[in-house]
Amino acid sequence: MARKYMMAGNWKMNKTIGEAVVLAQDISNQYEDSWLKNCDVVVCPPFVDLKPVKTVFEFDRIEIGVGAQNVHWAESGAYTGEISVPMLKETGCGWCIIGHSERREMFGETNEGVNKKAKALLAAKINPIICVGESLAIRDEGTTLDFVCAQVKAAFAGIEPDEAKDCVIAYEPIWAIGTGRTATPEQAQEVCAAIRSTIADMYGAQVAEEMRVLYGGSMNPGNVSLLIAEPDIDGGLIGGAALKKESFVQLIEACK
Ligand code: PGA
Numbered sequence: 001m002a003r004k005y006m007m008a009g010n011w012k013m014n015k016t017i018g019e020a021v022v023l024a025q026d027i028s029n030q031y032e033d034s035w036l037k038n039c040d041v042v043v044c045p046p047f048v049d050l051k052p053v054k055t056v057f058e059f060d061r062i063e064i065g066v067g068a069q070n071v072h073w074a075e076s077g078a079y080t081g082e083i084s085v086p087m088l089k090e091t092g093c094g095w096c097i098i099g100h101s102e103r104r105e106m107f108g109e110t111n112e113g114v115n116k117k118a119k120a121l122l123a124a125k126i127n128p129i130i131c132v133g134e135s136l137a138i139r140d141e142g143t144t145l146d147f148v149c150a151q152v153k154a155a156f157a158g159i160e161p162d163e164a165k166d167c168v169i170a171y172e173p174i175w176a177i178g179t180g181r182t183a184t185p186e187q188a189q190e191v192c193a194a195i196r197s198t199i200a201d202m203y204g205a206q207v208a209e210e211m212r213v214l215y216g217g218s219m220n221p222g223n224v225s226l227l228i229a230e231p232d233i234d235g236g237l238i239g240g241a242a243l244k245k246e247s248f249v250q251l252i253e254a255c256k
Helices: 017-030 048-060 084-090 101-106 113-124 138-141 144-158 184-202 204-209 222-229 245-253
Strands: 005-010 039-044 066-067 095-098 129-130 170-171 212-216 236-239
Touching: 005 095, 005 144, 005 170, 005 245, 017 048, 039 095, 048 066, 048 084, 066 084, 066 212, 084 113, 113 129, 113 144, 113 222, 129 144, 138 144, 144 184, 170 184, 184 204, 184 212, 184 222, 222 236, 236 245
Parallel strands: 005 039, 005 236, 039 066, 066 095, 095 129, 129 170, 170 212, 212 236
Antiparallel strands: none
16 A cells, blocks of 8 residues: 655744744645645644644645644643643644654653653544654664664554554654754665564554654755655655745645
8 A cells, every 4th residue: 555645844833823824824825636645734833823723724625734743641630831632632633743852852751751642642533743763872873773663662552553553653863853964865764664664563564554654854845855755754744844835835746
């Protein structure tokens, strides 16, 4: 079964509600049905922008998905500053990034927390985009594959095959994020293939064949084609280049 590409924009902590609506409208104005033939398109704005952005796409009747960048695993309660799965659900959000390296590094997100978040999202039928990736120190040490595959195993612990297939994995080498230094297609392919074979070990060949593995880290219109030409790279999780309509649209067009 051929996998459909996915291009997911991670807006990080950018765009006020007003700015987010303008960008969503700009994307919507460029929209063509042909985008979605080979590609799922998702944007992940900050929490407060989720509903306004979703409303733009719904109003224009276009099937661009909306995702969050984090979530808490508890239903509700005394967790000041956190957002729950039911809250995301009501915004119409269908995806949620978890385990991003910025959250792991700056906000103490752990493998165990990523696993709890994945389970809570799956129970509510919100698809997790699970981020994994090594630091430069780990790459230089030569232990990248072990490190990344251990992150994958931990994220999926206790998740059943029929739910695992709804997850997307994003391989994002930390040294390539926001640095303009992209992994070569060969480097990215090597890790994405190892991720897929870890999924095959855990869930069998069929789930592994169906699951999308994205690359993220300075993906841009100039390097996208060679990256997604690799057999195990099924699209991108895009930061900087997703904040401008022109570059985001070019990335989507590259999947045609
Ligand atoms: P970048 O970010 O494309 O700006 O490198 C990617 C990400 O952090 O998801």
